[in-house]
Amino acid sequence: xxxxxxxxxxxxxxxxxxxxxxxxxxxxxxxxxxxxxxxxxxxxxxxxxxxxxxxxxxxxxxxxxxxxxxxxxxxxxxxxxxxxxxxxxxxxxxxxxxxxxxxxxxxxxxxxxxxxxxxxxxxxxxxxxxxxxxxxxxxxxxxxxxxxxxxxxxxxxxxxxxxxxxxxxxxxxxxxxxxxxxxxxxxxxxxxxxx
Numbered sequence: 001x002x003x004x005x006x007x008x009x010x011x012x013x014x015x016x017x018x019x020x021x022x023x024x025x026x027x028x029x030x031x032x033x034x035x036x037x038x039x040x041x042x043x044x045x046x047x048x049x050x051x052x053x054x055x056x057x058x059x060x061x062x063x064x065x066x067x068x069x070x071x072x073x074x075x076x077x078x079x080x081x082x083x084x085x086x087x088x089x090x091x092x093x094x095x096x097x098x099x100x101x102x103x104x105x106x107x108x109x110x111x112x113x114x115x116x117x118x119x120x121x122x123x124x125x126x127x128x129x130x131x132x133x134x135x136x137x138x139x140x141x142x143x144x145x146x147x148x149x150x151x152x153x154x155x156x157x158x159x160x161x162x163x164x165x166x167x168x169x170x171x172x173x174x175x176x177x178x179x180x181x182x183x184x185x186x187x188x189x190x191x192x193x194x195x
Contacts, residue, residue: 018164020044025158030107030151073189080185083178093169099160103137107153110144117143 023041028034038051077083109124111117121143128141144150173179 015164018167019162021160021162023158023160025156028155030153032152073185076185077182080178080181082176083182086173086176086178090169090173094166097161097165100137100157101160102156102158103135103139104156105137105139105141105153107141108144108150109141110146110148110150112147112149114145114147117145 020043024038025041026036026038028036036052040049040051041047109117109121111120121141124141125143128139132139
């Protein structure tokens with residue numbers, strides 16, 4: 001009896017936790033070397049975590065044989081019938097549940113030749129105007145006719161999602177036959193490497 005009550009309470013607590021919205025804000029700067037930051041805010045601002053602030057330590061070069069094995073494993077996984085389709089559905093489901101609250105983009109683009117810049121910038125400017133007519137987000141792209149190649153600016157986006165809405169798509173993907181086959185290939189590949 002107590003086991004059922006405890007289990008039921010635990011399930012209710014997990015459901016309530018998953019109902020709490022998660023706010024995601026990311027900022028990409030393209031001034032010189034690109035920098036990328038993500039801030040996760042949960043529990044109505046009480047829990048906050050920033051990712052991508054520190055510099056990553058350089059990874060050790062992997063052996064050629066190990067890289068070849070990894071590439072072969074990835075190719076085997078991609079060839080699994082229906083996996084790519086299932087993954088595309090998963091991404092589509094996730095994005096359909098994300099509520100973009102704010103989006104700002106400001107870019108300055110230019111090529112070495114001002115005439116090439118004009119030809120290059122025309123379709124981009126038309127596309128930007130088309131996007132801005134359908135959404136209220138602030139997206140600005142400016143040409144640079146200084147006679148030197150320029151690509152600088154920033155993107156800022158803030159979005160909200162409820163983790164509970166992702167449970168069904170994730171479960172559908174995780175327990176599909178294609179995903180189980182992919183996991184099997186990964187496990188066998190790792191086991192062969194350890195031998």
